[in-house]
Amino acid sequence: MVATLKTEIELKSSADNLWKAIAESTELFPKIFPEQYKSITILEGDGKSVGTIREIKYGEGIPIVTFGKEKVLVADDANKTVSYTVIEGEILNFFKVFTPTVKVFPSEDGKACKVMWDVEYEKANDEVGEPTMIQEFAVNTLKALDEHLLAAAA
Numbered sequence: 001m002v003a004t005l006k007t008e009i010e011l012k013s014s015a016d017n018l019w020k021a022i023a024e025s026t027e028l029f030p031k032i033f034p035e036q037y038k039s040i041t042i043l044e045g046d047g048k049s050v051g052t053i054r055e056i057k058y059g060e061g062i063p064i065v066t067f068g069k070e071k072v073l074v075a076d077d078a079n080k081t082v083s084y085t086v087i088e089g090e091i092l093n094f095f096k097v098f099t100p101t102v103k104v105f106p107s108e109d110g111k112a113c114k115v116m117w118d119v120e121y122e123k124a125n126d127e128v129g130e131p132t133m134i135q136e137f138a139v140n141t142l143k144a145l146d147e148h149l150l151a152a153a154a
Contacts, residue, residue: 002097002121005135006118007139011114013112014113015104015107017149025040029141034059035060036137037057038059040054040056041055048072048075049072051071051072053069053071067089068089069088080104081104082101093124094123094131095122096123100118100138101118
């Protein structure tokens with residue numbers, strides 16, 4: 001049975017700046033988060049559009065998983081939305097389906113943004129818990145990305 005875990009985060013960066021950084025995550029994340037991301041390699045596609053497959057090698061800062069492959073399902077610059085599904089890696093030992101979606105919305109004044117990180121998942125078995133550790137990792141990564149962007153703009 002597929003379930004959904006939803007998270008909403010308020011950040012200080014503009015929606016445009018945060019979206020640009022997310023779109024550039026293949027190159028950017030290993031540089032600014034080397035403890036979490038050893039490398040992100042494009043295996044198929046251009047790295048940003050539907051059908052792209054990326055391989056992520058996680059660093060020592062990530063427990064349980066060492067690598068994963070993800071396929072982009074939605075890449076919508078106009079609506080600042082990306083969705084991908086995990087197609088290979090240790091996470092599939094815990095979840096049959098794992099499909100996060102990230103949506104970035106501007107704040108009312110346009111100076112900050114709100115991010116919705118939702119994941120549709122199906123547990124591999126009844127002993128597997130909710131993916132709250134992955135949710136926490138995603139939230140912490142987005143907050144750290146926000147801090148990086150703000151520091152770079154200062």
